[in-house]
Amino acid sequence: MRASDRSWLLTLTHLPSISGHEDRVVAFVRDWVARRDDLRVKADRHGNLWLTQVRRSRRAPLYVTAHMDHPGFLVTSVDGRDAKVEFRGGVKPGYFDDASLHFFAPGSDEPVGARLTSYDPSTREGTVHVRRGAVEEGWIGRWAFPARSLGVKGDLLHAPGCDDLAGVAAALSFLDRVRRKDGMGHVGVVLTRAEEVGLVGAIAASRSGAIHDDARLICLETSRSFAESPVGGGPVVRVGDRLTVFDADLTNRVSEVAERHGKAFPWQRKLMAGGVCEASVFAAYGYGSTCICLPLGNYHNMGNLDEVEQGTGEATPKPEVISLSDHDGLIRLLLLVAQHLDDPGADVRSRLEDRFDDSVLERRLGQR
Secondary structure: OOHHHHHHHHHHHHOOOEOOEOHHHHHHHHHHHHOOOOEEEEEOOOOOEEEEEOOOOOOOOEEEEEEOOOOEEEEEEEEOOEEEEEEEOOOOHHHHOOOEEEEEOOOOOOOEEEEEEEEEOOOOEEEEEEOOOOOOOOOEEEEOOOHHHOEEEOOEEEEOOOOOHHHHHHHHHHHHHHOOOOOOOOEEEEEEOOHHHOOHHHHHHHHHOOOOOOOEEEEEEEEEOOOOOOOOOOOEEEOEOOOOEOOHHHHHHHHHHHHHHOOOOOOEEEOOOOOOOHHHHHHHOOOEEEEEEEEEEOHHHEEOHHHHHHOOOOOEEOOEEEEHHHHHHHHHHHHHHHHHOOOOOOOHHHHHHHHOOHHHHHHHHOOO
């Protein structure tokens, strides 16, 4: 993994960001683009970011997408040391019981500690008591994790929010490399908002008309790992989610590229039915879309989730976990896809036609 890739990954996965308040991530991305004179960034009226290259291309656009938010809390009102909060995202109720939280002022990395004193999962509203200092309306919060539980341990990154800030980091690392390659001017990145509260940014982008009819979209996600899709097993070519299966031709082409050219790193092909991905949104609006994801431990900061669902474990908030080698493999796979997606024979029909031989058919079926 390049030092720059690692730096961007660690920085982004530690930034506080929730649906509708992705300001820290947006600022990071804008600064990142500003230091590259061959790239441009534009925000649409919904706040999604579109990163494109200055050079022109006649090829159909290829967009790599990721979302900039992570589940977390928003302070809605303050009364002395107590505050009302709203939770944005999907987390099981047991993880809120007497939870320790950190809140952040806009633009600040200094946490203010608080304890969640009440929470109603039906309204996703609660109250917190600030231990020391004060919070203000509009501040955002997340679970509080001891510093010793965070950081890189071997091949694993433990961070407050990998979903989907690790996807954002991978998209930037990919674009940083592809912008230097000939014939890749059609490649861009789309970073969406408010995925965790109903895929809002992706729906808005799909309805806006900003996506070309012939565009292909490769959506990056960090998706809940299961026994058959382990963390460390490589990036996952995701064929579908809990809602839909993705574009068959595009998914198969990505798989074929990985099969032909991705021999230097492990990769997986799985359904990953643990949630709904933005690829389902883009496909529903008629765009060719699929997903490549990172297997994720402690999905949405829900530690011991398998045991909790089985009724045998304690609901304990924990940092999310991804593999650094998986992340590096994802970047490498994206580069291969950009280079080889339209190679002759990358589609299934061409591969089947290559196998067809009249003489073999006659011998096997007894035809003359």
